[in-house]
Amino acid sequence: MSTMNNAQSSIGERLRLAIKAGRETYAEFSERTGIPYRTLQNYLRNEREPNAASLAKIREATEVNLNWLLTGEGDDYFGDVLGMEVLLHKLVTIFANDLVEYLMNTKELILTEEDRDFFISYICHCGWFQMDSRIFAFREIEKREPSKREIERELFDAYREYQKQSVLRAKAMDERRRRGAALREEQERPTSD
Numbered sequence: 001m002s003t004m005n006n007a008q009s010s011i012g013e014r015l016r017l018a019i020k021a022g023r024e025t026y027a028e029f030s031e032r033t034g035i036p037y038r039t040l041q042n043y044l045r046n047e048r049e050p051n052a053a054s055l056a057k058i059r060e061a062t063e064v065n066l067n068w069l070l071t072g073e074g075d076d077y078f079g080d081v082l083g084m085e086v087l088l089h090k091l092v093t094i095f096a097n098d099l100v101e102y103l104m105n106t107k108e109l110i111l112t113e114e115d116r117d118f119f120i121s122y123i124c125h126c127g128w129f130q131m132d133s134r135i136f137a138f139r140e141i142e143k144r145e146p147s148k149r150e151i152e153r154e155l156f157d158a159y160r161e162y163q164k165q166s167v168l169r170a171k172a173m174d175e176r177r178r179r180g181a182a183l184r185e186e187q188e189r190p191t192s193d
Helices: 011-021 026-033 037-044 052-062 066-071 082-094 096-105 113-126 128-142 148-188
Strands: none
Touching: 011 037, 011 052, 011 066, 026 037, 026 052, 052 066, 096 113, 096 148, 113 128, 113 148, 128 148
16 A cells, blocks of 8 residues: 555656655755756656656665656555565664674574575675775785675674774763753853952
């Protein structure tokens, strides 16, 4: 079942809904997708239909079902095969830290070894914890592809580094808040003449 109104009569109207669902302006959408703003405006006004390259960018940016976008038929987001990949990506993104923590600390996995390898490669592919650059550096230095266990070690090292940086950022934020509160308190004190 569609979460958007399929009765929208034009590609432009459906595209407008898809962009608004992402809570960004048309200018932000244009910049993020690389579709020129004027071209996007032409799509939204139904003066032009998106070409294949633009459709691919729209699909990637909005995760919308292209069949729905072009025809108004079917589900807007999860009516296609790619929908499950989109859902998986969203879930793994939300729970990336928990997933890595689980993979690092759980001795008896509920996951199969194949599932574990899939999640680790997925995290690397998405570039979380700068894994894409770590693997690139490994290839450059070692002049070979890293093994599964080497990738796993890199991921766990990257995650530990990420955790340390998070703690440092939280401490710095607390210190800024403390100084700001002290400054406000000082400014609010009445001055004696």
